[in-house]
Amino acid sequence: MQEDLKIQEKVRRYEAILNSLADGVIIISRDMRSLWVNKTIMYLYENRAGMYKRKCYDFFYGLNEPCPGCPSMEVFADGKPHRRIQYVIDQNNKPRWRNVRANPYYDEDNNLLGSIEVISDNTKTKMIEKALQENEERFRDISYSMADWIWEVDSNGKYTFASGKVKDILGYDPEELIGKTPFEIMPEDEAKRIGEVFKKITSEKKPIVDLENWNLTKEGKRVCLLTYGVPIFDESGELTGYRGVDKNITDRKLAEEARAKLEDRLRHAERMESIGTLAGGMAHNFNNLLMNIMGNTSLMLLETDPDHPNYQRLTSIEKSVQSGSKLTSQLLGYARGGRYEVRPISLNQLIKEISETFGVTRKEISVHQELADELYGIKADQGQIEQVLLNLYVNAADAMPGGGDLFLKTMNVTDKDMIGKPYKVKAGNHVLLTVRDTGVGMDKETMERVFDPFFTTKDLSKGTGLGLASVYGIVKAHSGYIDVESEEGYGTTFSICLPAIEKEVKEEKELLSGEFVKGKETILLVDDEDMILDTGEQMLRILGYEVLLAMSGQEALELYKKNQDKIDIVLMDMVMPGMGGGETYNRMKEINSNVKVLLLSGYSIEGEATEILERGCDGFMHKPFNLKELSQKIREILDERKNKPKGD
Numbered sequence: 001m002q003e004d005l006k007i008q009e010k011v012r013r014y015e016a017i018l019n020s021l022a023d024g025v026i027i028i029s030r031d032m033r034s035l036w037v038n039k040t041i042m043y044l045y046e047n048r049a050g051m052y053k054r055k056c057y058d059f060f061y062g063l064n065e066p067c068p069g070c071p072s073m074e075v076f077a078d079g080k081p082h083r084r085i086q087y088v089i090d091q092n093n094k095p096r097w098r099n100v101r102a103n104p105y106y107d108e109d110n111n112l113l114g115s116i117e118v119i120s121d122n123t124k125t126k127m128i129e130k131a132l133q134e135n136e137e138r139f140r141d142i143s144y145s146m147a148d149w150i151w152e153v154d155s156n157g158k159y160t161f162a163s164g165k166v167k168d169i170l171g172y173d174p175e176e177l178i179g180k181t182p183f184e185i186m187p188e189d190e191a192k193r194i195g196e197v198f199k200k201i202t203s204e205k206k207p208i209v210d211l212e213n214w215n216l217t218k219e220g221k222r223v224c225l226l227t228y229g230v231p232i233f234d235e236s237g238e239l240t241g242y243r244g245v246d247k248n249i250t251d252r253k254l255a256e257e258a259r260a261k262l263e264d265r266l267r268h269a270e271r272m273e274s275i276g277t278l279a280g281g282m283a284h285n286f287n288n289l290l291m292n293i294m295g296n297t298s299l300m301l302l303e304t305d306p307d308h309p310n311y312q313r314l315t316s317i318e319k320s321v322q323s324g325s326k327l328t329s330q331l332l333g334y335a336r337g338g339r340y341e342v343r344p345i346s347l348n349q350l351i352k353e354i355s356e357t358f359g360v361t362r363k364e365i366s367v368h369q370e371l372a373d374e375l376y377g378i379k380a381d382q383g384q385i386e387q388v389l390l391n392l393y394v395n396a397a398d399a400m401p402g403g404g405d406l407f408l409k410t411m412n413v414t415d416k417d418m419i420g421k422p423y424k425v426k427a428g429n430h431v432l433l434t435v436r437d438t439g440v441g442m443d444k445e446t447m448e449r450v451f452d453p454f455f456t457t458k459d460l461s462k463g464t465g466l467g468l469a470s471v472y473g474i475v476k477a478h479s480g481y482i483d484v485e486s487e488e489g490y491g492t493t494f495s496i497c498l499p500a501i502e503k504e505v506k507e508e509k510e511l512l513s514g515e516f517v518k519g520k521e522t523i524l525l526v527d528d529e530d531m532i533l534d535t536g537e538q539m540l541r542i543l544g545y546e547v548l549l550a551m552s553g554q555e556a557l558e559l560y561k562k563n564q565d566k567i568d569i570v571l572m573d574m575v576m577p578g579m580g581g582g583e584t585y586n587r588m589k590e591i592n593s594n595v596k597v598l599l600l601s602g603y604s605i606e607g608e609a610t611e612i613l614e615r616g617c618d619g620f621m622h623k624p625f626n627l628k629e630l631s632q633k634i635r636e637i638l639d640e641r642k643n644k645p646k647g648d
Contacts, residue, residue, distance in 0.1 A: 024119040027105065028056050028072050035114065071102035072115035079104050079112055085122065097126035147248070152232070154241040157181040157198060169225075169248050171218035182215070187222070190214045205231050205239050212249070224253040287602025288529050290624040294321045295535035298627035299542060321624055342610050344377045344501055345385065347431055351408055354389045364403035365396075372411045376431050376500030384474045391471050392435045392494055399439025399492060407436040418497060423481050429500040436493040442486040450484055516628055517635040521568035522546040526556040526584070527600070528576045536571070543631050553579030557587050564592050569618075569638060574601035574609060582612050589616070596637055 015038075018025050024041040026034055034056040057063040057070070066073050071082035086098040099122045105114045149165035158181050162174040170185065182198075183191040194213050201208055208229035215223050229244025297317045304311045348371045355367050378385075396406050413432045418425040442450065451472040471494075475482045479499050486492040523545045525536050533549050540547045548563060550556035553576055560567060570588065574581040581599055588595045599609060602623040609620050618637045621630070 022120070026056065026117045026119065028115045028117060030076055030112065030114055032056055032066060032072070034059055041119070071100055072117060075102045075104050075115045076112070085126075086119075095123070097122045146245075148245040150243075150245050151177075152241060152243045153181070155202070155239055157183070157202075160241065169217075169246070170215060170223060182213075185215050187214055187216060202231075202239065202242075207231065208242065208244055212253070222250075223248060224250045285602070287623040288532060290321050291602065292531045292535050294318065294624035294626055295532075295539050297321065299535075299538055302542060302627060318626065342379055342381050344379055345382050346375070347378055347385070347433065347498070348372075348375050348410060350382065350385055350389060351410065351433075354386060354393065355408065358390070358393045358397075362393075362397050365400060366403075366405050368405060368407045370407070370409040374412075375410050376412050376429055376502065378431055378478075378498045379501050380478050380498065384478075388471050388474050388496070391468060395468060396435065396437035396439060396492070399437055399441070404438040404491075406438075407434075409434045409436075412500065413497070418481075421481070421483060423483070425481060425497060426479075426499070429502075430497050431500050433496045433498075434493055435496075436491060438491045441488045441490050441492055442484075443488050447484060447486050451482075516543070517631045518544040519635060519638065520544050520546075521638060522548065522563070522566050523634070524548045524550060524556060524559060524563070524567045524570045524572075526550045526553070526570065526572040526576075526581075528552060528573060532573070539627050539630060540571075543627070543634075545634075552576060553581070553584035553587075556584055557591075560588055560595075561591060564595075569596040569598060569634060571598050571600055571634075574599050585612055585615075585617060598633060598637055 018038045019040075021038060021040060024043075025036075025038040026041055027036040029035050032055045034054075056072075057066050067086075069084050071084050074080075074082040081101065081103045083099065083101045086100050088096050088098065099120045101118045102115045103118070104112055105116050107113050146163075146165060149169055150161075150163040151159060151166075152161040154160055158179055159177045162172075162177045164174055166172055166174055166177065172185075177185075183195050186194060190213060194211070197211065208227055211227040213225055213227060215225055217223055225246040226249045227244060227246050229242040231239055232241045232243055234240050297314050301311065301314045301318070304314060351369065351371065355369060359365075359367050393406065400406075411432050413430050415425040415427045415430070418430070418432075451468050472482060475496055475498070481497040482494065484492060484494050523540055525533060525540065525547055526549075527533050527536065528551055530551075533551065537547045537549060548559055548567065550559050556570070556572065557579075560570065572581050572584060576584075579587075581601070585597055585599075588597065596618050598618055599612060599620045600623060601609065601620075613620060618640075619633060621633055625633075
């Protein structure tokens with residue numbers, strides 16, 4: 001054909017050039033016959049005879065019609081260049097990818113003679129692309145299967161990649177984080193801190209190791225992450241970003257914080273317990289000294305005419321001893337050794353009585369009461385609970401020097417109502433008292449030490465630091481719970497939770513008269529302190545009693561065995577070395593089940609005095625006491641036994 005000859009003639013002029021090309025070249029006639037191929041084509045395709053007599057799609061691919069998307073067919077249709085990626089299986093049965101570009105071929109008169117296809121082998125590039133795609137899919141699958149999420153940031157800290165696991169951890173789709181910085185999903189204070197850390201790390205081009213940081217989920221929940229990262233550098237060694245992982249350690253962090261709080265509470269409890277033991281020991285020894293002073297003062301007052309100048313001085317000493325006794329009472333309250341007359345009482349009644357007295361003395365403070373109807377009773381020592389109320393009232397008043405409001409509220413609660421407190425309330429019914437003031441409040445450091453003995457924010461001349469310490473000890477001694485909430489400038493709230501009882505609260509007994517009551521019976525006085533025995537003997541003899549003395553529990557038992565028919569009552573110290581008051585009482589009960597015993601102590605171990613009284617002991621007196629108090633208590637016990645019907 002004339003067109004074929006024209007093409008072949010032109011090709012011969014450039015045949016040497018075309019054969020030197022790395023790409024294959026095919027010249028195709030308009031009826032899809034292969035008119036000429038260069039040597040590269042012979043490498044790309046099998047060299048077959050009869051090329052000029054067969055259609056190119058038949059010659060190269062064994063097809064009966066043009067290949068789908070044939071670029072030469074498209075050239076013949078519109079006269080414009082076209083291209084396609086061609087996938088074939090070569091003579092070695094291996095897959096190949098070829099980039100086919102078809103360009104129109106015109107004669108001098110601009111008539112379309114055919115198509116020139118330039119074919120380059122793109123197999124290596126496609127294999128690399130395929131491997132990269134497979135690796136990307138593999139990386140994506142692995143990254144999502146991990147518990148941690150993987151990320152990349154540029155040198156400005158903006159995310160350029162985030163694995164799908166971030167959805168599970170922070171609630172964000174990976175695409176939502178691209179272009180953002182980690183600081184945009186952190187609390188403000190944390191963003192500032194981590195921003196400074198990241199700035200320092202990037203300036204030093206160091207890895208990120210064990211960096212704990214708090215983040216906010218899409219819903220605003222706090223999540224703690226542990227970050228590891230390595231720097232990314234370009235060919236010139238410039239830092240282009242970081243690549244790393246974030247591990248969700250929220251549960252571990254919260255557990256650590258909870259454990260730290262528990263350890264702090266344990267250390268605080270141990271410290272309070274050890275200081276309480278010290279305080280109790282101090283109170284015990286101090287009360288013995290006060291007992292000696294009080295006893296001798298009572299004896300001297302008895303022998304001194306009221307008109308004598310020393311009478312007023314002795315009265316002043318007695319009052320000073322009583323003041324000292326109140327101080328040791330606070331120490332005992334803190335040491336949890338002050339419970340000694342436990343009985344059912346009404347907390348509402350006590351609050352009303354104490355509030356009335358307090359309101360008279362502190363008129364600049366308005367007292368508001370919200371007391372629950374049918375409030376449960378509590379089993380407690382009334383004097384100790386009165387001390388708790390007074391100390392809280394005084395503490396509130398000191399926090400409101402210019403006046404203010406004091407809110408008192410009681411309510412019945414159960415352990416289920418007390419969830420979220422820094423302590424676990426025992427199951428059952430409880431009475432909750434809250435005392436809230438509108439005072440100056442406390443900072444965190446003060447609030448943490450508010451129950452420590454001898455800690456005070458007042459001048460030394462105005463406070464001892466024992467008030468709230470004794471409140472703490474008394475509440476704990478009554479198996480209760482106490483906590484405090486405060487903020488500077490917004491006042492303070494104390495919450496006290498005490499176990500409730502369901503039995504009816506009885507009226508308090510009438511007070512005894514203040515007269516001396518004498519007797520002629522025989523008394524066994526037991527105490528390990530010489531001065532107490534000496535003073536006690538004088539006090540008892542001046543009241544008319546016969547007295548036997550013992551300095552230990554064992555000595556008291558021996559004396560009692562020999563003189564049990566003669567001894568009418570035993571006055572016995574609670575705390576003695578060797579055999580204590582409790583054991584001595586039990587042994588005496590074995591000798592005589594009707595033995596009359598009055599316990600005396602400057603310090604009672606928590607619960608022991610109450611337990612002995614519940615086992616049948618006749619009474620308890622707290623040192624120091626004066627001659628009148630002692631005379632009345634002895635007669636109360638002796639006369640009560642005498643007035644009982646036989647058989648009781």
